[in-house]
Amino acid sequence: xxxxxxxxxxxxxxxxxxxxxxxxxxxxxxxxxxxxxxxxxxxxxxxxxxxxxxxxxxxxxxxxxxxxxxxxxxxxxxxxxxxxxxxxxxxxxxxxxxxxxxxxxxxxxxxxxxxxxxxxxxxxxxxxxxxxxxxxxxxxxxxxxxxxxxxxxxxxxxxxxxxxxxxxxxxxxxxxxxxxxxxxxxxxxxxxxxxxxxxxxxxxxxxxxxxxxxxxxxxxxxxxxxxxxxxxxxxxxxxxxxxxxxxxxxxxxxxxxxxxxxxxxxxxxxxxxxxxxxxxxxxxxxxxxxxxxxxxxxxxxxxxxxxxxxxxxxxxxxxxxxxxxxxxxxxxxxxxxxxxxxxxxxxxxxxxxxxxxxxxxxxxxxxxxxxxxxxxxxxxxxxxxxxxxxxxxxxxxxxxxxxxxxxxxxxxxxxxxxxxxxxxxxxxxxxxxxxxxxxxxxxxxxxxxxxxxxxxxxxxxxxxxxxxxxxxxxxxxxxxxxxxxxxxxxxxxxxxxxxxxxxxxxxxxxxxxxxxxxxxxxxxxxxxxxxxxxxxxxxxxxxx
Ligand code: NAD
Numbered sequence: 001x002x003x004x005x006x007x008x009x010x011x012x013x014x015x016x017x018x019x020x021x022x023x024x025x026x027x028x029x030x031x032x033x034x035x036x037x038x039x040x041x042x043x044x045x046x047x048x049x050x051x052x053x054x055x056x057x058x059x060x061x062x063x064x065x066x067x068x069x070x071x072x073x074x075x076x077x078x079x080x081x082x083x084x085x086x087x088x089x090x091x092x093x094x095x096x097x098x099x100x101x102x103x104x105x106x107x108x109x110x111x112x113x114x115x116x117x118x119x120x121x122x123x124x125x126x127x128x129x130x131x132x133x134x135x136x137x138x139x140x141x142x143x144x145x146x147x148x149x150x151x152x153x154x155x156x157x158x159x160x161x162x163x164x165x166x167x168x169x170x171x172x173x174x175x176x177x178x179x180x181x182x183x184x185x186x187x188x189x190x191x192x193x194x195x196x197x198x199x200x201x202x203x204x205x206x207x208x209x210x211x212x213x214x215x216x217x218x219x220x221x222x223x224x225x226x227x228x229x230x231x232x233x234x235x236x237x238x239x240x241x242x243x244x245x246x247x248x249x250x251x252x253x254x255x256x257x258x259x260x261x262x263x264x265x266x267x268x269x270x271x272x273x274x275x276x277x278x279x280x281x282x283x284x285x286x287x288x289x290x291x292x293x294x295x296x297x298x299x300x301x302x303x304x305x306x307x308x309x310x311x312x313x314x315x316x317x318x319x320x321x322x323x324x325x326x327x328x329x330x331x332x333x334x335x336x337x338x339x340x341x342x343x344x345x346x347x348x349x350x351x352x353x354x355x356x357x358x359x360x361x362x363x364x365x366x367x368x369x370x371x372x373x374x375x376x377x378x379x380x381x382x383x384x385x386x387x388x389x390x391x392x393x394x395x396x397x398x399x400x401x402x403x404x405x406x407x408x409x410x411x412x413x414x415x416x417x418x419x420x421x422x423x424x425x426x427x428x429x430x431x432x433x434x435x436x437x438x439x440x441x442x443x444x445x446x447x448x449x450x451x452x453x454x455x456x457x458x459x460x461x462x463x464x465x466x467x468x469x470x471x472x473x474x475x476x477x478x479x480x481x482x483x484x485x486x487x488x489x490x491x492x493x494x495x496x497x498x499x500x501x502x503x504x505x506x507x508x509x510x511x512x513x514x515x516x517x518x519x520x521x522x523x524x525x526x527x528x529x530x531x532x533x534x535x536x537x538x539x540x541x542x543x544x
Contacts, residue, residue, distance in 0.1 A: 001026045001049070002292025003095050003265065008058040010300035016060050017089070019080055021067035024121055025049055030285055032124040033146065036131060037153025046121055068098075071240045073259040093261045093299050096237070096249060097292065100230035100267040100283055105141065109202030114209045115224045118146055127223065131157045135222035138162070139211045141199050142228035143170035145316055148182075150225045152318055155189055162192040162219045164199050164211070166228075169535075171316070174377060175329055177344070177442065177525075180535035181361055181379045185319040230283060232268035245270050248281045253306035254298040255291055263298070265291035274309035274395070275328040275374050276336035282310040313392045320381050324388035327375030327395055333365060341368040342441060343428045344525025346502040347421040349383035354413035358382055361532065363525070364391065364401065364425050371400035371433055376425075383421075390422050401429035437507055438521040440497050442533035448497035448523070454490050456498045458509040459527070463501060467527075467542040472499070477509040484516050491518065499523035499530070 004016050018025065026049040034040045051062035063082070070079030077088040102117040104110055116127050127150075136159055140151045143165035151163045163170065163186070169179040170186070170193065183193055194213060201212040202224060210218045232248045243250045243258040248270045255263045267283035269291070287310040297304035313326040333340045342365050348357040360380035366373050376391040378384040394404060405426025411418055419427075431437040440448055448455050449471045457468050458477040468474065473490055475483050477500065487496070496518050500506035506522040513520040523530065531538045 001054075002289045003097070003263075003296045004054075004060050004292075005058050006293045006296035007299060008060065010296060016058075018054070018060055018062040019066040019068055019078070019089075020062065020064045022120060023064055025051060025054065025062050025064055027121050029119070032118050032121070033149035033153045035124045036118070036127050036150065037156045038128075039153075039156075043121060043125060046124075069236060071237055071242070071262075073240055073242075073262060076261065091261070094263070095255075095292075095295055096234075096242075096257070096262065096264040096268065097266045097288075098233040098236075098268050100281070101233045102226060103229045103231050105199070105226070105228045107141075107199050107202060109204065109209075110226065112202050112204050112209055112224070114204065114221060115202060115226055117226050118150055127225065130223050131159065135159060137208070137219075137221050138223045138225065139164060139199070139219050139221040140225045140227060141211075142166070142226070143193070143195075144172070144227060144229060145314065147225065147227035148186075148316055148318055150227060151186070151191060152189075154223075154225070155191055159223070160190075160192075162194060162211075162221075164194045164197055164213060164219075166196070166198050168196045170195060171323065173312075173314070173325060173329060174323055175363060176535070177363065177529055177532040178323060178325075178361065178377045178379050180532050182318045182321060182323055183535065185321045189319045230267065232281060234268050245279065254304060255295040255307060256298070263295045265295055272309050273328070273332070274311050276332050276338065278332065278336060282312050284310065284312065284314060286310075286313070308396070311392055311395055313388065315385055315388070321379055322381070322384040323377070323379045324384045325375070325377040326388050326392040327373065328365065329375055329377070330365070333374060338374065339367060339369070340365045340374050341432060341439065342524060343425060343432065343439070344503065344529040345421060345424050345428065346525060346528045347424055348417065349380055349421070350415055351413035351417050360384060360387065360421055361528070362387060362421055362425065363529075364429070366401035366429055368433060371402055371429065373399065373401050373404075383416075387421050391425075402426050402433060405430060431507075437510060439524040440521045441524050442530050444497075445530070445533075448499075451494075453495050453497045454487070454492075456487065456496050456509070458498060458500045458505050465544060467531075467538070467544055469499075469541070470543045477505040477512070480509050480512050484512075487513070487518070495519040495521065497521060497523065500526045502526045502528050 028046045031046050054060040054062045067081045068078050069081050077090050080087050138154045138159045138161045140147045140163045143163050151161050155161045171179050198214040203210040208222045212218050249264040251264050251269050257264050266288040270279050271282040272279050291307050294307050311326050315324040344363045358381040362378045364376040373395045378387045404422050409420050455472045457472040457474050460476050464474040498506040498509050503526040510520045510522040
């Protein structure tokens with residue numbers, strides 16, 4: 001619809017036809033979980049346009065219940081199944097935007113009437129009817145974006161919800177130290193999480209079903225939401241010579257496919273990720289809308305802007321928390337062979353002395369040599385979206401990590417801090433790049449706990465007593481200058497791995513130690529990051 005509407009604005013005389021196999025055009029698919037949860041009350045709010053409104057506003061010929069069942073690129077026609085029978089429709093220019101279909105995981109009994117996808121308005125209406133009816137127990141298969149939004153919505157409606165995720169943590173694009181914060185929030189809301197576990201079989205019963213899991217558990221459910229990912233809906237084009245990669249349509253920077261006068265956009269196309277250069281579908285609404293508009297430009301004017309490579313900026317609400325992310329995560333950077341370092345920060349969203357300040361958990365990956373910003377993630381009650389949007393903007397603009405310290409961001413106590421979280425990222429990145437600070441990462445915990453180092457916890461004794469690593473020596477940073485001989489004796493020439501609560505005091509301690517000639521490094525993000533990184537394991541690793 002972005003392409004069609006833009007094309008009309010560029011060419012008042014074009015004959016523009018839109019073919020849609022379903023009964024709705026331009027519905028708000030991102031709103032479906034919120035309809036299930038009741039925050040969006042009416043289906044009308046989800047139906048953004050009708051064929052009539054599109055005819056009136058844009059002179060578009062929108063044909064619902066018209067399914068494209070074939071494409072003849074030489075004859076330049078599409079074969080369409082219509083309510084009145086099959087027809088061949090000619091085109092001068094064709095835009096393919098078929099989107100993606102939900103993946104059906106290999107689970108016996110998935111065809112049970114208890115199982116639902118959440119792709120269409122009708123899917124959402126069916127799920128909501130059950131929620132409005134007698135359903136009281138739900139299982140959500142897959143804890144990606146849709147699964148988490150659905151789980152939150154179902155819990156909001158008072159259902160008992162179990163979320164089953166195949167990988168070792170929920171929301172796999174999020175780093176583990178972010179995902180564990182979200183998992184805690186979900187558990188706090190009363191949801192049950194099963195991570196690293198698969199559903200094996202769905203057994204229908206007279207009054208519901210049993211979801212049999214790979215750990216032997218059988219979870220009773222009135223309703224199962226299947227949100228285990230999507231795949232491009234391109235099967236119909238397979239035999240046409242359309243170039244695809246793992247089912248996704250390959251396009252150039254203007255959205256052109258290999259077939260003459262055939263373009264493609266949306267969840268069904270391969271994108272090239274901005275940071276890593278990896279080629280894969282990036283099924284997000286922002287890039288899809290942008291691509292649609294730019295394809296219309298490319299059709300109307302040969303000098304159209306190329307489509308920007310997506311950063312994959314995304315956001316999801318989970319209870320009181322927001323998780324926002326942009327760019328590459330650790331796994332993607334490792335896959336791409338990129339060198340990177342990571343800073344973790346735990347600043348407040350606004351001035352601490354103004355009531356209501358809440359912690360943000362923010363982490364940023366950057367190239368330690370060039371300073372290129374590679375990715376960032378933030379979890380918090382307020383302001384996570386703003387911080388990630390600023391970083392995404394900086395990344396698009398080519399700013400380096402240390403440049404973030406120069407940004408003039410809006411500030412007054414209810415909104416931010418004179419030294420905003422974003423400024424802090426810039427300062428910290430600058431410290432890392434100039435060698436003013438040396439970090440150790442939570443992934444290096446085994447090293448920090450080994451005989452190769454002296455692990456020094458510089459929090460107060462009271463904080464130390466709330467939970468610490470058993471190998472740690474406790475010297476508060478305020479006492480460190482007077483106890484350097486003690487440190488020297490304990491270190492016996494080994495490097496010192498310093499840590500504190502959030503990384504601020506350990507940085508001060510690190511500078512004291514460097515000044516005294518020690519080989520020292522400081523834990524990125526401190527105990528707050530370490531606890532989040534360890535998740536449920538924190539209780540067994542830390543001692544009191
Ligand atoms: P997804 O890829 O985000 O998540 C699918 C999840 O299912 C993954 O965590 C995966 O590990 C898990 N999984 C796969 N097979 C499984 C199995 N057999 N058992 C248990 N878990 C399994 O896909 P989605 O949630 O279906 O969403 C579809 C697309 O829509 C995504 O690519 C997403 O980016 C996009 N989307 C984005 C937003 C947003 O940005 N807020 C919201 C909704 C959807």
